[in-house]
Amino acid sequence: MAVSTLSMTLAPSSSSSSNRFNVPHSYSSTRVTAIFPQNIITCSGDTTYDEDRNSKRRAILLGVGALALSSCPASSLIAEEIPRNYEAFVDKSDGYSYYYPSDWREFDFRGHDSAFKDRYLQLQNVRVSFIPTDKRDIHDLGPMEEVVSNLVRRVYSAPTQMANVFDMQERTIDGKNYYTFEYALTSPNFSRAAFATIAIGNGRYYTLIVGANERRWRRVRNQLKVVADSFKVLDI
The missing domain is CATH 3.40.1000.10 (Mog1/PsbP, alpha/beta/alpha sandwich)
Known part of the structure; x- marks a missing residue:
């Protein structure tokens, strides 16, 4: 299951603040950065030039998004599946x-x-x-x-x-x-x-x-x- 896998590999814990997470339901800024490229990319140009430019831009942004996902903390990843009005x-x-x-x-x-x-x-x-x-x-x-x-x-x-x-x-x-x-x-x-x-x-x-x-x-x-x-x- 995605949540438990992410928790096992990334989430800090223990009795100290550096090892335990109370993960809020609201999105963190890191999480927004990670998914932002996939949300804003559109291919609306009518010309070949616009299509080429958007394709190159998409490739760059997706690369940035992949890098952000690989480095974002467990708190932002877990937050994606936390039910409303709950925290993890x-x-x-x-x-x-x-x-x-x-x-x-x-x-x-x-x-x-x-x-x-x-x-x-x-x-x-x-x-x-x-x-x-x-x-x-x-x-x-x-x-x-x-x-x-x-x-x-x-x-x-x-x-x-x-x-x-x-x-x-x-x-x-x-x-x-x-x-x-x-x-x-x-x-x-x-x-x-x-x-x-x-x-x-x-x-x-x-x-x-x-x-x-x-x-x-x-x-x-x-x-x-x-x-x-x-x-x-x-x-x-």
Whole structure:
């Protein structure tokens, strides 16, 4: 897939500003430069002279465009496929990327490598964590139904919570397998619904969880599903 390939080869990352990118949806000036020649070239001349001149001009501009594309940063290339109202978070050092709503803000979530939350509703957030593993693929953990059920009922939920799994999906991108599932945790005083995506790569077991208060779930479910489905493991 184009986005993941570009992220793997070009996108900086890690915890320092030089290694991590929060890539905005809007185009950067470098990206505009890269595509500009292809957008403005037309062959409107009626004479042989004009046609020859435009052909030479096209060849020169396309050459400039190719050079710009080869040197432009990953942020501008990734931006081409970011859904509207989302931004991309790319961490090449730790080997993953995902989209998050553009009006969310980064925050520290204990035990997690990255996290973003709604600026007004703190319980509406996404976070990513990973742990070392000797497994090479998510299939090595077992059948999806068994793996998801154990995670939700024995890992994600507290003893006082009732856990329900609503949906499970498997997808494969660039040879990597992912499980994405929807679930809810209900306690006497609080209920939360979420999507989780898990994957294995780079000797790590990755987990992305994006959720919200269950009372708001219907309103934000589709928006948060985009986040869960966007998670990708990058080779490091």
